[in-house]
Amino acid sequence: MRLLAKETAIYGLSSIIGKFLNWLLVPLYTYVLAQQADYGIVTNLYAWTALLLVILTYGMETGFFRFANEQGLNPTTVYRTTMTSVGTTSLLFAIVCWVFQGPIAAWLGYADHKEFIGLLAIVVAMDAFACIPFAYLRYQKKAIRFAALKLLFVFLNIVLNIFFLVLCPLWQGNAWLDSWYDPDYGVGYVFVANILATGIQTLCLLPTILAGGKTEHNFSGELLIRMLRYSLPLLVLGVCGIMNQTLDRILFPFLYDGTDAQAQLGIYGACFKVAMVMMMFTQAFRYAYEPFVFAKQKEKDSLTAYADAMKYYIYFSYLIMLGMVVYLDLLKYLIAPSYWEGLRVVPIVLWTYIFQGIYFNLSFWYKLTDKTQWGAWFSLIGLVITFALQVLLVPKYGYMASAASSLVCYFVIMLLSYFVGKRHLAIPYDFKRIAIATGICLLILAGYYASNGMGTWTRMAVGTGLIVVYMVGVWLTNRTTSRAH
Secondary structure: OHEEEEEHHHHHHHHHHHHHHOOOOOHHHHHHHHHHHHHHHHHHHHHHHHHHHHHHHHHHHHHHHHHHHHOOOOOOHHHHHHHHHHHHHHHHHHHHHHOOOHHHHHHHOOOOOOHHHHHHHHHHHHHHHHHHHHHHHHHHHOHHHHHHHHHHHHHHHHHHHHHHHHHHHHHHHHHHHHHHOOOOOOHHHHHHHHHHHHHHHHHHHHHHHHOOOOOOOOOOOHHHHHHHHHHHHHHHHHHHHHHHHHHHHHHHHHHOOOHHHHHHHHHHHHHHOOOOHHHHHHHHHHHHHHHHHHOOOOOOOHHHHHHHHHHHHHHHHHHHHHHHHHHHHHHHHOOOHHHHHHHHHHHHHHHHHHHEEEEEEOHHHHOOOOHHHHHHHHHHHHHHHHHHHHHHHHHOHHHHHHHHHHHHHHHHHHHHHHHHHOOOOOOOOOOOHHHHHHHHHHHHHHHHHHOOOOOOOHHHHHHHHHHHHHHHHHHHHHHHHHOOO
């Protein structure tokens, strides 16, 4: 358990630090890129890369762990088989996208910059392939090397972005620089930085990629068939899950009626990122909570512990949400003023992350009872809701409909997971305290929004006082209210 806790801390901390540092690129992009539409391109294409990465790994990362630990199978054979399969499909994907980058770029609306498609195809292919060596590092319990390589990419990506977008324009006039640097290429250097950072990370993975290569335990076609039968069903769940998170940014250019679709998407993407503090909190909670759940499973008080974890997650997520709403007038300086019109989506996105985190808490009933097919059904239902609402509403209401569709999606599947789950695993959630905390939170929000006519600093002072009221209210509730299941 101590080893598990140590590895969880390393993986979790490196992931959170990486996400936080990448989050810091948002101010750079919004202040440096020439137009909002440029950041719209980044938002759209990176949403596509997230989806493609899930497709190109097609559940084989999980399949590797499943079969590497199966008695009678050599882990090296499993590793080489998995890497050969994912490497082959990734290479084919990169070749096809490179050959047809013109038609693909035209379909996506980037006909003038077809090289963006070629660059990102190579990045996605390398990332998909690298998932398997990274999984092998986790299997070997080399958590520090894993974390170091992940953070290396983040560091390189940030440094290269600063070099291309900030330093190179300042150093114009240098003969060497002027021989290759094009100041009008702008957003293209975001993708150049990404491919360079990914390439260096892949080179650093070479010792792991080549591990066990000169042994008799190499590729096995029979094993691959078994692995595909296990892993491909996971692809459905993975695709539905990632599409619930990225479909709004993928579909927006196709659905929005206005002529400035990329600019509107850029505004939405930047303001969406402002709310990602809540996502980082949820991610940190996930890394800590997942091993806790399975470790606690056989103990008598496990269900009470799960209920308490849910309650405290909600308490703290409300606190973060209130803090971000109250101090949004300061947080907005993370992005350029030309993007501020989209800040109205931030509260919606914050609530979406809260519902997503609660759904994550509730999802353990089907993981603990081996009824994971329910997870696939919930994801499919959420995907249908997201798609339908965006098709119906985005043409008229723009990115506000994009944000609202995600909110409705996670709210519905959160409720479905609870009502279906209570028939399979009766976890005694403390609804009385949760309801009181929710009521206090909503009253605090109403009180804060009622102060809209005040000056900025006065409003923040009032909001700060209201946050203190929330914390005191929750504390008193936990001291005085009897538990109700």
